[in-house]
Amino acid sequence: MPVAAWKALQQRMAVPLEWKLQLGFAAALTILVGLALATLGISRETARSAGWVAHTLDVQGGLARTAGTISEVESGALGFVITGDTAFLTLYRSHRPLVAAAAQEVRHLMVDNPAMQRRLDSLDTMLRIQQSRFEEMVNVRLSSGAVAAGHFADQDRGRTMMSRIDRTIAGMEADENGLLASRLAAIHARTQAVLLAASIGALLAFAAVAVAAIMTRTELAERRRAEARFRTVVESAPSGMVMIDPGGTIRLVNREIERLFNYSRDELLGKPFQILVPERLPAAGPEGEAVTPSRARGSGPVRDLLGVRKDGVEVAVEIGISPLHATDGSFILASVIDITERKKAENELRRSNEELERFAYVASHDLQEPLRTVGNYVELLAKRYRGKLDEDGDEFIGFAHDGARRMQQMIKDLLAVSRIGGQDVPLVPTDTDAILVKALGHLKLAIEESGGVVSHAALPTLPGDPSQLEHLFLNLVTNALKFRRTGTPRVSISAERQGAEWLFRVTDNGIGIGPENFDRIFVIFQRLHSREKYAGTGMGLAVARKIVERHGGRIWVESEPGVGTTFLFTLPAVKEGELMSPPSTWTEPAVRPEIARQL
DSSP, rough: HHHHHHHHHHHHOOOOHHHHHHHHHHHHHHHHHHHHHHHHHHHHHHHHHHHHHHHHHHHHHHHHHHHHHHHHHHHHHHHHHHHOOOHHHHHHHHHHHHHHHHHHHHHHHHOOOOHHHHHHHHHHHHHHHHHHHHHHHHHHHHHHHHHHHHHHHHHSSHHHHHHHHHHHHHHHHHHHHHHHHHHHHHHHHHOOOOOOOOEEEEEETOOOOOOHHHHHHHHHHHHHHHHHHHHHHTTTTTTEEEEEESSSSSEEHHHHHHHOOOOOOHHHHTBBBGGGGOOOOOGTTTTTTOOOOOOOOSOOOOEEEEEEOSSOOEEEEEEEEEEEETEEEEEEEEEEEHHHHHHHHHHHHHHHHHHHHHHHHHHHHHHHHHHHHHHHHHHHHHHHHHEEESSHHHHHHHHHHHHHHHHEEEEEEEEHHHHHHHHOOOOOOEEHHHHHHHHHHTTTHHHHHHHHEEEOOOOOOEOOOOHHHHHHHHHHEEEEEEEESOOOOOEEEEEEEETEEEEEEEESSOHHHHHHHGGGGGGGGGSSSSSSSOOOSOOHHHHHHHHHHHOOOEEEEEETTEEEEEEEEEEOOOOOTSSOOOGGGSOOOOOOTOBBBBO
């Protein structure tokens, strides 16, 4: 094609500049309209998410009130049973009707959640059973006195049920916390989407300035409405809510914070969070750095903190912290709950328990001498008159002598428990390997009589009370040898380092324990077998638990009937810089031939 003809064709097909501008404006307008619709949908979803956040906070508040109310009922019932103080009875009776109301409030909030409704059915049943238990305990105290009520309270059913209630509520709270986190994350994600849409709109605004201005105003209005809804959620929360910026400065508080600390809102905004809680949060780190969102872990409530009101009065508080990421930065959203009354009840219960321990020690100590006298004279009667009385007389003397002997053993064990609770002996570097060898030396005769085999791996050096740790090993090995099956009893002891603590295992091939008795065996005077079949007072494992807890550890059992049992307990390890750390080869100890023993 000639060049002249080609140029003529190009001129005929050329699009005028005005048309190009119109096409570009139309394309930009189409994109902006699409972005506007998407932004509007995101904003509506954000508003709905904010409503669900408010609903989740209401559910958390209801669960917290349910847990707090049943805790107050328990404190009142136990306090009245232990002390007889009618103030505790008043506390119990005033809070008892509130338990069902709190649970019903949660049920109403969760009406759209069938799974939670089923868990609430289970919780209602446990609450009714536990309240019935408390009512029986109070009635026994009123009708039969402190001793009978004490025996009734010592039964494990109430403690087990309270543990189940606590676990159920904690599980529901954990689920709600997960929902809250996901919903806040959804709000954050949608806010980010809104910002992205605004950015794209700004880039295309040169093609449609008027449309871009309208879209920007719409977007800002939606953000203001979403922020207003969020503030409404925080304002209506049943607990105190504080939003803190990365520098530890208060940016938002609700009415409950004003009421709790007696500050006005204007007096708090812009002030450091330490004006309310001078003590640093554990999440702030050991160097006392400011509380920042990057350090918030959301791992649960921080207890045992002291807040300070405007008038200088200290108030016990519990603080839950959660990181909150917004478009203008990261924040901490802290919920603050006044636990003054709860702490008072806990302190009173602790004081009552200490008095009860002292009473048990004094009473059991003073009982020893008269009981020893009774036992000696019954033994003299048995020696002098055996065969001179009829068969019933000899049998009666035997019963009396056996009863006195068992009572002496029970008092001895009770004294051991009281001493563990009341001793304040400092913990010293203790070689548990040497302690175990010493304990096995005391058990040499028992091991030989049972034909048992006891082996152990290398054990660590850690802070402890040598006497009590020896007693602990004595009780656990004796228990393993006593409850044996036919055949050779085998017991093995080992330990492994797990972070800041050592995990010990005492494993046997004995008769085993059913899972329904895992908690019961650690309760004082609780027995699973008759005295005729297995001797003892039912105190050994209770003493073991007190020793472990006194050292800052915990003890539990894993077992299968007919296969064997493993008692596991933890003891804190040596802190770096305090004592020489155990050799690294002890981290995964193996049974050493020169230490394994068959006695």
